[in-house]
Amino acid sequence: MTSRPESQDKQASTSRKDQVRALLKAFETGDRAAFGAVNRQKYIQHNVTIEDGLPALEKALAAIPPGDVRVRTARVLQDGDYVVTHNEYEFFGPKIGFDIYRFENGKVVEHWDNLQETPSRPNPSGHTMIDGASDVKDLEKTEQNKKLVGQFVDDILVHGRMDKLAGYFDGDRYVQHNPQIGDGLSGLQKGLAALMKAGVTMRYDKVHKVLGEGNFVVVVSEGEFNGEPTSFYDMWRVENGRIAEHWDVIETIPPRATWKNDNGKFGFA
Numbered sequence: 103m104t105s106r107p108e109s110q111d112k113q114a115s116t117s118r119k120d121q122v123r124a125l126l127k128a129f130e131t132g133d134r135a136a137f138g139a140v141n142r143q144k145y146i147q148h149n150v151t152i153e154d155g156l157p158a159l160e161k162a163l164a165a166i167p168p169g170d171v172r173v174r175t176a177r178v179l180q181d182g183d184y185v186v187t188h189n190e191y192e193f194f195g196p197k198i199g200f201d202i203y204r205f206e207n208g209k210v211v212e213h214w215d216n217l218q219e220t221p222s223r224p225n226p227s228g229h230t231m232i233d234g235a236s237d238v239k240d241l242e243k244t245e246q247n248k249k250l251v252g253q254f255v256d257d258i259l260v261h262g263r264m265d266k267l268a269g270y271f272d273g274d275r276y277v278q279h280n281p282q283i284g285d286g287l288s289g290l291q292k293g294l295a296a297l298m299k300a301g302v303t304m305r306y307d308k309v310h311k312v313l314g315e316g317n318f319v320v321v322v323s324e325g326e327f328n329g330e331p332t333s334f335y336d337m338w339r340v341e342n343g344r345i346a347e348h349w350d351v352i353e354t355i356p357p358r359a360t361w362k363n364d365n366g367k368f369g370f371a
Contacts, residue, residue: 119178122185122203125210129163129193130171141209148214148369150361158362166193177236177337179315181244186313186320188337188349190232196220198231200320200335200351202313214322214367216335216351226284226293227277234279234347235339238316247340251319252312254345255336259306259323270345277339277347302328310368317341324355324368331355333367 121139128136137156145156152162163171172192179186183205191197197217204212224230240247254270257263267287274286283293297304306325313320323334333355339347355367 118185118205119180121210122187122201123175123178125203126173126175126187126189126201130173139210141206141211144206144211146212146365146369147363148212148365148367150356150363150365150367153362154365170194174232176232177318179238179313179318179320181313181315184313188232190220191217198351200337202311202320202322214370216322216333216353218351218353221281225278225281227289229277229279229285231279231281231349231351234277234349238318240340241316243340244314244316246343247317248312248314248319250340250343251314251321251338251345252309254338255306255309255312255321255323260309272342272344272346275344275346279347279349304328306334311370322368322370327352327354 121136124133124136125139128134137160140156142156145154145159147154147159152158170193172190174190175187176190177186177188185203185205187201187203189199189201191199196219198220199215199217202214203210206212218231220231250270257266258270271287274288276286276290278285278289278293280293282297283289304325304327306323308324309321310324311322313322317340318337319340320335320337323336325332325334327334331354333353335351335353337349338345341347
């Protein structure tokens with residue numbers, strides 16, 4: 103078996119990222135040429151408020167008044183056939199979200215997303231849900247970083263092994279973009295204590311997918327927030343083998359009876 107030259111792999115990676123960027127921007131500009139990246143015969147939709155297929159997506163977008171959509175992509179990663187974007191949107195109000203697209207035979211065939219309304223003000227440390235580091239680095243450490251973050255989620259978020267928490271961080275050096283929580287482990291502990299005092303509950307039950315490129319890792323999980331079934335999308339930046347920065351988007355999963363497709367929020371292979 104002959105391996106592909108590194109230059110070809112890099113070209114394919116850039117091409118897929120650019121196609122997804124253009125596709126997202128087309129929601130704002132109306133550039134229908136960008137939708138050529140999508141397989142019209144096979145487009146599996148995991149946003150449960152939209153029907154399967156590209157025509158259903160185009161119909162939903164056509165219902166939005168012209169000029170009422172804005173899209174800014176802050177980060178884009180590729181992991182094999184998957185491209186992940188971290189975006190700032192304006193449609194029916196300001197939102198922050200993650201989109202995941204899966205390619206097959208050179209075309210987009212599947213889509214997942216998670217959306218959250220943009221907070222009216224920064225978090226206790228002055229960060230927004232979208233600002234911060236964005237350069238993808240340390241490509242040779244991709245698998246190592248995915249393993250580290252996956253273990254962190256399993257230890258801390260799923261199983262609550264808080265005695266292991268400090269081992270994942272470089273002291274109190276931790277930049278936090280969650281709207282309710284400040285920087286550092288000290289900020290994390292203070293924020294979680296405040297949520298508990300307010301009676302807010304949060305539980306991670308299952309990790310569905312871990313995707314990453316270089317120093318960025320995205321984890322898609324399922325659980326509960328304040329008693330409601332919830333989809334958690336978390337992005338971490340890793341630096342020197344320690345977790346250094348975090349962004350997240352939390353979305354309530356609507357009742358099954360309201361879904362427009364049967365694919366569900368997850369369904370990763």
